[in-house]
Amino acid sequence: xxxxxxxxxxxxxxxxxxxxxAHFGLPHLDTGLLYRAVGRQCALSxxxxxxxxxxxxxxxxxxxxxxxxxxxxxxxxxxxxxVSLHPEVRxxxxxxxxxxxxxxxxxxxxxxxxxxVIAPDAQIKLFVTxxxxxxxxxxxxEMQQQGRGITxxxxxxxxxxxxxxxxxxxxxxxxxxxxxxxxxxxxxxRDQAIAAAIAATEARRE
Numbered sequence: 051x052x053x054x055x056x057x058x059x060x061x062x063x064x065x066x067x068x069x070x071x072a073h074f075g076l077p078h079l080d081t082g083l084l085y086r087a088v089g090r091q092c093a094l095s096x097x098x099x100x101x102x103x104x105x106x107x108x109x110x111x112x113x114x115x116x117x118x119x120x121x122x123x124x125x126x127x128x129x130x131x132x133v134s135l136h137p138e139v140r141x142x143x144x145x146x147x148x149x150x151x152x153x154x155x156x157x158x159x160x161x162x163x164x165x166x167v168i169a170p171d172a173q174i175k176l177f178v179t180x181x182x183x184x185x186x187x188x189x190x191x192e193m194q195q196q197g198r199g200i201t202x203x204x205x206x207x208x209x210x211x212x213x214x215x216x217x218x219x220x221x222x223x224x225x226x227x228x229x230x231x232x233x234x235x236x237x238x239x240r241d242q243a244i245a246a247a248i249a250a251t252e253a254r255r256e
Contacts, residue, residue, distance in 0.1 A: 067160035081161035089129025
């Protein structure tokens, strides 16, 4: 069983994907982390994330970079959104994601184009969304816990900019697959969102 979980930043898709993975005993891949690693490598190399050649060169990042805690920062998220605009970068990471999805027994992948591009044949597709206000509040609390100094206003502006880039790009834009289950987590707590996602997955399996 392949489970595709898509949605914008801070919608809760990562938390939901991990919970589904644990519930069904399936391996999980946070595909956004791959793009964050490319963006981070581009910055470390002194490259320009808006330049396709620099961004593509960064797809050769070392596997050890995936363990870098800096990948979870707002800065890395912004870089990921910028490098993901380049078709060359998306193609370079496509094979890696597709092979993970097709492993024996199935897998859970979360990202922005899993149900539409990476695994359009997935048996279960979820599109997790939430209002910008709810997402900004969640990310602000997360950043506070990490001791990162950033305001809600800054996070809100960043989310709006990222949404515009992700939905507006010509190559693999962020959008719900036609057969995806829509889950709005704006007014749901963590446990409620997980329960709703698992219930929806169970229902679609039957």
